[in-house]
Amino acid sequence: MLQTLREKKLYAKFSKCEFWLREVGILGHTVSTDGIRVYLSKFFAIMSWKTLKNVSQERNFLGLAGYYRRTLNIFGLISVNRVLIS
Secondary structure, eight states, X not given: OHHXXXXXXXXXXXXXXXXXXXXXXXXXXXXETTEEEEOHHXXXXXXXXXXXXXXXXXXHHHHHHHHTTTTOTTHHHHHHHHHHHO
């Protein structure tokens, strides 16, 4: 990675770099050698979403939850249940 930065004439400040980490948290996700996981707080926020009252709210919820569909294996179950409850 450092070689790629050098080739592109980009520079990293050493004091802001961390090396040999097993996992890194970034933008609400944990990235590790095992893959990408969503922070549990994001998962619980989706699960505790208030009751949807109209089509606009359903679209908003599905848009938000859809962002996490690659990392939440039960996305289909969550989205169907939340929309059917309303």
